[in-house]
Amino acid sequence: MADDCIFCKIVAGELPSHNIQEDEHTIAFMDINPWTRGHALVIPRNHSKNLYEVPEEDLAHTASASKRLALTMRDRLGCDGVNLLNCCEPAAWQTVFHMHMHVIPRYDDDPLKLPIPPQPADPAELEQIARELRGG
Ligand code: 5GP
Numbered sequence: 001m002a003d004d005c006i007f008c009k010i011v012a013g014e015l016p017s018h019n020i021q022e023d024e025h026t027i028a029f030m031d032i033n034p035w036t037r038g039h040a041l042v043i044p045r046n047h048s049k050n051l052y053e054v055p056e057e058d059l060a061h062t063a064s065a066s067k068r069l070a071l072t073m074r075d076r077l078g079c080d081g082v083n084l085l086n087c088c089e090p091a092a093w094q095t096v097f098h099m100h101m102h103v104i105p106r107y108d109d110d111p112l113k114l115p116i117p118p119q120p121a122d123p124a125e126l127e128q129i130a131r132e133l134r135g136g
């Protein structure tokens with residue numbers, strides 16, 4: 001448990017939360033600022049800051065629990081789809097520094113929009129970036 005981590009406090013039962021699903025490695029609870037009806041967070045019980053630092057095993061358990069929750073949302077809320085979202089570092093919108101996956105049920109008539117309209121890339125630039133990512 002990390003000092004002053006609100007999600008560690010939720011795991012420990014020291015802060016109130018609307019829990020939905022729990023297992024040995026993860027818990028899921030409602031997000032207090034939901035983007036859609038049913039927006040929830042899945043977190044590993046162990047503290048890690050974010051995707052850069054989470055141990056592979058905790059990440060795998062978080063992914064499996066997110067899938068289980070997505071199916072629950074489909075079956076019990078009747079959503080038409082689900083987005084999984086992870087924010088890693090403030091540049092990527094991370095505001096709580098305990099690894100978590102947003103599980104966001106989507107409805108055909110919900111108001112969410114893609115943040116960026118799809119735009120084709122320059123093929124030469126794509127190849128250059130791919131070379132950088134491959135490491136040479
Ligand atoms: P991030 O921006 O780090 O990806 O997401 C953090 C999420 O945690 C936000 O969607 C925010 O609404 C949610 N959140 C922040 N504080 C609390 C809290 O005390 N309880 C719950 N249930 N959710 C929280």
Ligand code: ZN
Binds near residue numbers: 005009046047
């Ligand atoms: Zn924590």
